[in-house]
Amino acid sequence: MKDQPLLDVEGLTKRFGDRTACQGVSFALWPGEVLGIVGESGSGKTTLLNLVAGRLAPEAGTICFRLGAGRVVDLARLPETERRRLLRGEIGFVHQNPRDGLRLTVSAGANIGEPLMAAGARHYGTIRNAARAWLQRVEMEEGRIDDLPTTFSGGMQQRLQIARALVSEPRLVLMDEPTGGLDVSVQAKLLDLLRRLVADLHIAAVVVTHDLGVARLLAHRLMVMQRGAVVESGVTDQVLDDPQHPYTQLLVSSVLAA
């Protein structure tokens, strides 16, 4: 295990006024790993995700990210422009609501093609072929390539958002309740898709969810958050089947069995 982590977060802290949303959170993540973050609403899960994504600035802590070239940068201390330049295409984000991650006024093909153009692709044919290949990869009909996202169902929009987030082949993907607003039948197929993509592309992923069933099937490791702090972490099935902390025990015992 000489290999280095892709992401190494240490002592991350964020306050909103006198409320601590994130309290000294530390974790490391390696390529090919899915880390699940669970906890009830307001426990700080999404704040943590937004800190890692650079959408919020922490009061304290470091977020060391290993760039493709091997150089390690602290995202918490990088100037905005520098961070944007370095991270272009390296970190993808999947929102709970696909409408937050898509551009609704341009076609499906353009939604997938845009990140490629931002990364420097110029040839129309190449971009369109990549968009077509990604539609196939997320199991959407290629014939819908020129349709607007607003004409798609929620599950299809989520697939499109995932294609848009992954087309530039990021090495880290951050997902906020990626299956949250979907029917359970759509949720199952999407979970399978996400898991296969993470394995095939050998990317690392952080998945925030309040659904322990989703966490069990998607995440290799789990962190349980309560009031901004990590109260327990470990291999997913260990945390869920042999929870140690009173709060984790409460969460696990509150799940309704189908």
Added chain:
Amino acid sequence: MSGAPILRVTGLAKSFTLHAQGVRLAVLDGLDLELCPGECVVLEAPSGSGKSTLLRALYGNYRADRGQILLRHRGAVVDVASASPRLLLELRRETIGYVSQFLRVIPRVPALDIVAEPLLERGASIAEARAPAAALLTALALPERLWGLAPATFSGGEQQRVNIARALIAGHPLLLLDEPTAALDAENSARVTALLDERRERGTAMLGIFHDAAARHTLATRLYPLRERNRAA
């Protein structure tokens, strides 16, 4: 060095603290156990005395309170009880297989792909992984018309065979078996037993719970009674 144990457990203790109820349940205490390649050790004790708990602790599904679970992995010895989550996941990919009583998988994934998955996790392509998956399902006599279907609608015996195929596909040198034949009829039980025995002959070490007398008779090279002293008071 084939005589050297693959697993050596010393002084293992496991209890459960239920905070909401203010209860501590002690299950195992001071348990010692050795397992060599080619051995099939069958745990013997009444229901509720901690056999499944022991298997789950060895797999790292439950956290040990005390003691060591020394496992030979990649030519070195590692302690499952104190392994980092990342190492534990590696041990499960490469060295320890586990057949649970229940199949817990993503809904709507076809049986063939569920069986193939452990190979995908090791980096095989889906085409490479499906061939041995199909061979195992054939050996376990799961009708081919079921391979493309998700197991949720399968009978208990069919699900159990998918579960066994999934556990055997990666060829782990150590297998933990929690009643792998419980849901099977006599014919299918004999099929599974024969397949397991063949693996054992080739050097796989096994530790299992078998209530099925025929399976136990065929497979066991040694019985391990979970004595009163190993069961926590």
